[in-house]
Amino acid sequence: MSGQRTNSYLKIRGLTKKFGRFTALSDVELDVDEGEFVCFLGPSGCGKTTLLRAIAGLDIQTYGQIEQAGKDISDLPPSERDFGIVFQSYALFPNLTIAKNIAYGLENEGHRKSDILKRVTELLDLVGMPDQSDKYPSQLSGGQQQRVALARAIAISPGLLLLDEPLSALDAKVRVKLRGEIKDLQEKLGVTTIMVTHDQEEALTMADRIVVINEGVIEQVGTPEEIYHTPATQFVADFIGTMNFLPANAIGKAAMNDLKVRIGDIELDCDYDEQLLGKQVLASIRPEDVVVGNNHDPADRNVIEVKIDNIEFLGAFGRATLSSTQLGAVRFMADFSANLMRAEKISRGMTISVSLPSQSIRVYAI
Amino acid sequence: MTMEIVKAKTSRDDKQMLGFMLIIVCYLVVALALPLYAILSKSFKNHDGDFIGFANYLEYFSTPALTYSIQNSLTISILTMVISVTVAFILAYALNRSCMRFKSVFKVIALVPILVPSLLPGIALVYLFGQQGMIKSLLMGYEIYGPIGIVISEVFFTLPHALIIITTALSIADSRLYEAADSLKTSKIKTFFTVTLPGARYGLISAAFVVFTLTITDFGAPKVIGGGYNVLATDIYKQVVGQQNFEMGAVVSLVLLLPAAVAFFVDRLVQRKQVAVLSAKAVALEPKPNKAFDLVMLGYCLLVAVFILGILFTCQYAALVEFYPYNLTLGFTNYQFDLMDGGGWDSFYNSLELASWTAVIGTIMVFLGAYMVEKGKGFNMGRGLFQFLAMLPMAVPGLVLGLAYIFFFNSPNNPLGFLYHTMGILVISTVTHFYTVSHLTAITALKQMDREFESVAASLKAPFHRTFRKITVPVCLPAILDISIYLFVNAMTTVSAVVFLYGPHTNLASVAVLNMDDAGDIAPAAAMGMMIFYTNAVVRILHGFLTRGVLKKTQLWRIR
Numbered sequence: 001m002s003g004q005r006t007n008s009y010l011k012i013r014g015l016t017k018k019f020g021r022f023t024a025l026s027d028v029e030l031d032v033d034e035g036e037f038v039c040f041l042g043p044s045g046c047g048k049t050t051l052l053r054a055i056a057g058l059d060i061q062t063y064g065q066i067e068q069a070g071k072d073i074s075d076l077p078p079s080e081r082d083f084g085i086v087f088q089s090y091a092l093f094p095n096l097t098i099a100k101n102i103a104y105g106l107e108n109e110g111h112r113k114s115d116i117l118k119r120v121t122e123l124l125d126l127v128g129m130p131d132q133s134d135k136y137p138s139q140l141s142g143g144q145q146q147r148v149a150l151a152r153a154i155a156i157s158p159g160l161l162l163l164d165e166p167l168s169a170l171d172a173k174v175r176v177k178l179r180g181e182i183k184d185l186q187e188k189l190g191v192t193t194i195m196v197t198h199d200q201e202e203a204l205t206m207a208d209r210i211v212v213i214n215e216g217v218i219e220q221v222g223t224p225e226e227i228y229h230t231p232a233t234q235f236v237a238d239f240i241g242t243m244n245f246l247p248a249n250a251i252g253k254a255a256m257n258d259l260k261v262r263i264g265d266i267e268l269d270c271d272y273d274e275q276l277l278g279k280q281v282l283a284s285i286r287p288e289d290v291v292v293g294n295n296h297d298p299a300d301r302n303v304i305e306v307k308i309d310n311i312e313f314l315g316a317f318g319r320a321t322l323s324s325t326q327l328g329a330v331r332f333m334a335d336f337s338a339n340l341m342r343a344e345k346i347s348r349g350m351t352i353s354v355s356l357p358s359q360s361i362r363v364y365a366i
Numbered sequence: 367m368t369m370e371i372v373k374a375k376t377s378r379d380d381k382q383m384l385g386f387m388l389i390i391v392c393y394l395v396v397a398l399a400l401p402l403y404a405i406l407s408k409s410f411k412n413h414d415g416d417f418i419g420f421a422n423y424l425e426y427f428s429t430p431a432l433t434y435s436i437q438n439s440l441t442i443s444i445l446t447m448v449i450s451v452t453v454a455f456i457l458a459y460a461l462n463r464s465c466m467r468f469k470s471v472f473k474v475i476a477l478v479p480i481l482v483p484s485l486l487p488g489i490a491l492v493y494l495f496g497q498q499g500m501i502k503s504l505l506m507g508y509e510i511y512g513p514i515g516i517v518i519s520e521v522f523f524t525l526p527h528a529l530i531i532i533t534t535a536l537s538i539a540d541s542r543l544y545e546a547a548d549s550l551k552t553s554k555i556k557t558f559f560t561v562t563l564p565g566a567r568y569g570l571i572s573a574a575f576v577v578f579t580l581t582i583t584d585f586g587a588p589k590v591i592g593g594g595y596n597v598l599a600t601d602i603y604k605q606v607v608g609q610q611n612f613e614m615g616a617v618v619s620l621v622l623l624l625p626a627a628v629a630f631f632v633d634r635l636v637q638r639k640q641v642a643v644l645s646a647k648a649v650a651l652e653p654k655p656n657k658a659f660d661l662v663m664l665g666y667c668l669l670v671a672v673f674i675l676g677i678l679f680t681c682q683y684a685a686l687v688e689f690y691p692y693n694l695t696l697g698f699t700n701y702q703f704d705l706m707d708g709g710g711w712d713s714f715y716n717s718l719e720l721a722s723w724t725a726v727i728g729t730i731m732v733f734l735g736a737y738m739v740e741k742g743k744g745f746n747m748g749r750g751l752f753q754f755l756a757m758l759p760m761a762v763p764g765l766v767l768g769l770a771y772i773f774f775f776n777s778p779n780n781p782l783g784f785l786y787h788t789m790g791i792l793v794i795s796t797v798t799h800f801y802t803v804s805h806l807t808a809i810t811a812l813k814q815m816d817r818e819f820e821s822v823a824a825s826l827k828a829p830f831h832r833t834f835r836k837i838t839v840p841v842c843l844p845a846i847l848d849i850s851i852y853l854f855v856n857a858m859t860t861v862s863a864v865v866f867l868y869g870p871h872t873n874l875a876s877v878a879v880l881n882m883d884d885a886g887d888i889a890p891a892a893a894m895g896m897m898i899f900y901t902n903a904v905v906r907i908l909h910g911f912l913t914r915g916v917l918k919k920t921q922l923w924r925i926r
């Protein structure tokens with residue numbers, strides 16, 4: 001796992017969380033750099049919130065250490081840690097005005113009234129909500145409440161900002177807008193941020209690095225590009241974006257350092273770990289990486305004749321379901337842009353040749 | 367890799383909250399657990415305090431005059447349960463599912479019995495159906511003194527409790543079920559039996575158990591109108607006050623404790639199921655007008671209203687009549703309490719004092735305790751003990767608690783003995799007696815708050831007491847006010863726990879009703895009973911205004 005770095009702001013080592021007999025997180029290792037925006041991504045119930053709450057000290061881990069800014073905080077209660085938090089429910093104090101909500105943390109720090117007022121005004125401007133300070137939370141829209149919750153969390157200038165699915169209660173349009181705003185704000189403040197989400201688009205657009213979690217285990221840590229283009233495990237490949245999985249045999253000509261997989265009657269060039277040689281594997285390729293017609297590299301030998309069984313129109317592109325007698329019963333999908341389809345007159349029932357570029361194929365053990 | 371289990375450091379907040387919780391646990395141990403232990407051990411001792419094993423129990427069960435009361439108690443309680451739940455169900459049905467007029471008026475009337483002592487309906491029944499009763503002939507020769515009178519009184523007394531529970535159960539019905547039934551052309555009657563009744567079943571069961579417990583532990587009604595018909599509750603009183611046989615009183619108490627405790631625990635189990643029903647996302651049901659049905663329901667509600675108000679008016683009439691049935695001029699002679707045995711007007715003022723203290727101290731203690739146990743962290747054993755102790759008072763009949771207090775506080779080597787006969791012990795016993803319902807109200811209100819408030823506050827470094835003052839209390843204010851009025855009203859009306867504990871200078875209005883009735887001064891007893899009613903009614907109305915005012919002022923945020 002590539003979660004470890006040196007000199008990082010937040011260090012998590014051997015973190016395990018048990019609820020009775022159930023292990024919600026097991027042996028999590030992770031490093032987060034100062035100023036970084038990290039997303040925890042994974043399916044529902046995988047342990048994202050549990051990890052976030054352990055970092056906050058709200059539900060302390062069973063085993064393992066957490067270090068923040070060089071200080072061991074493993075067993076500290078939340079009040080002795082340095083973080084601001086925003087929950088999915090926002091948890092705004094309903095009986096306090098917006099201004100009072102934002103000032104809540106500042107008042108605990110014992111600032112002067114006039115200073116607090118100034119800072120609150122600043123923060124309201126920062127989150128794009130000037131002139132709303134005397135309203136109560138129930139008088140605001142969901143998106144506005146979210147902004148107030150964010151302002152309240154950053155008011156005390158925490159070293160670490162924790163966001164638990166902050167956008168999932170909002171409707172799609174507002175969500176997209178707030179994504180950008182939160183990211184901009186985070187960059188402006190430079191605050192180290194961890195956001196939990198189960199929405200991959202959110203993670204891909206916002207994060208500097210994504211931590212993919214599955215059943216309490218970190219599957220992969222990497223930049224959005226790494227996660228998308230070189231998924232480390234079958235789970236990640238399947239969870240992010242769309243992926244074709246083709247059952248195959250890993251074969252190879254060792255002398256030429258030439259690795260291949262066999263699917264039906266076809267052999268495809270590709271890279272994989274030589275340990276997989278001779279084993280049953282899954283060869284994977286994203287639909288958009290399947291290249292059509294003559295515009296493939298002539299040096300690439302991964303060309304197959306396929307029949308277009310079906311085309312699903314999806315606006316900017318069409319998703320074709322392809323089959324081939326050479327592949328046997330296996331079918332796979334390819335995305336063709338609307339332009340291409342028009343230019344090549346691609347339609348249902350046609351037979352065309354496509355290439356599966358070897359650098360786009362990833363092979364996973366079964 | 368080290369596999370050392372991480373032990374969370376306790377923060378200062380956690381320690382302080384724990385401290386508060388332990389203080390209230392200590393209170394509950396002293397005011398509840400130890401007295402209960404005292405009564406238990408008393409039942410195994412003889413007059414001189416020597417341990418004699420089960421000898422008292424053997425004596426009890428071989429005295430038919432005493433064991434007969436078990437049967438009587440069960441008969442009364444089951445009869446009341448069936449009648450009260452049926453009456454309450456139809457009433458709740460009318461108020462929830464019909465489009466009849468005057469619903470809110472009937473709702474208020476149906477809750478009136480909560481405001482009066484359980485002695486009062488008995489007194490009214492004496493005037494209505496007694497030897498010289500106004501409408502005695504309606505009974506067709508049957509005697510009102512005895513089971514009939516007790517059951518009527520208990521139905522009056524338990525009706526609002528059953529109504530509240532069943533109304534809640536009916537109001538969570540999902541209209542989608544009814545639409546489905548409608549679209550399948552199910553007849554109204556069939557829908558009632560296949561949708562309505564099953565939907566309300568937990569409410570009905572819960573109401574049945576509550577009515578059963580209230581009845582079997584009530585002492586006021588059988589005392590006033592029971593005649594020679596002995597029940598467990600009156601036996602305890604007779605053993606202790608009449609015969610000074612404390613040991614036998616303890617035995618009967620424990621016999622009474624058993625069914626009450628069983629009913630209580632079964633009810634808790636059922637309530638847990640009800641929660642699951644509640645949390646399902648339902649669409650509220652809007653009743654549709656139906657002339658015939660609405661008219662029938664209106665008629666029914668009128669009947670119930672006549673029953674409740676009739677009892678109340680009878681008492682007021684009895685209080686004002688100079689000397690029934692010989693001199694029917696109206697006047698205030700019967701209000702000259704100072705001329706009677708029973709404590710005079712002082713007992714009324716004492717009751718006011720008791721109710722006020724109970725409301726203030728009880729509310730603070732209950733809400734603080736609920737907050738600490740709900741929001742604190744760690745020390746789960748203490749937390750469990752607290753929850754158990756907080757639920758226990760509901761299962762302990764007032765008379766048993768009162769008697770337990772005699773044994774515990776009156777024991778010569780108890781340093782708290784000075785409390786005996788004081789206002790202090792009356793407040794302690796009343797707060798303890800009504801702890802459970804108050805506690806549950808507080809817990810429910812606390813659970814309804816976003817559970818992340820505390821997490822956010824901790825991240826903002828706010829000490830818990832600040833968040834408690836600034837957020838928790840204001841948000842829970844309606845519930846807090848509800849707890850205080852509940853405690854006040856019950857402190858005004860309760861007889862059972864305090865009847866063993868009041869002293870020469872701390873006589874109470876409710877006890878005065880009992881004693882004046884006992885001495886044959888029934889009209890003054892009725893007058894005092896009505897004084898309690900008027901006090902509670904006024905306080906209730908004030909409470910309504912206060913709640914509204916406070917909400918208006920501090921809860922602007924509730925208005926969207």
Ligand SMILES: Nc1ncnc2c1ncn2[C@@H]1O[C@H](COP(=O)(O)OP(=O)(O)OP(=O)(O)O)[C@@H](O)[C@H]1O
Pocket residue numbers: 019022024042043044045046047048049050051198
């Ligand atoms: N207090 C608890 N007691 C027992 N099990 C728990 C507790 N909290 C969480 N779990 C379990 O731990 C697992 C991880 O839960 P967690 O809330 O971290 O999931 P999540 O990844 O945040 O999911 P979601 O996207 O649904 O919020 C789940 O299986 C959950 O049932």
Ligand SMILES: [Mg+2]
Pocket residue numbers: 048049050165196
């Ligand atoms: Mg979660």
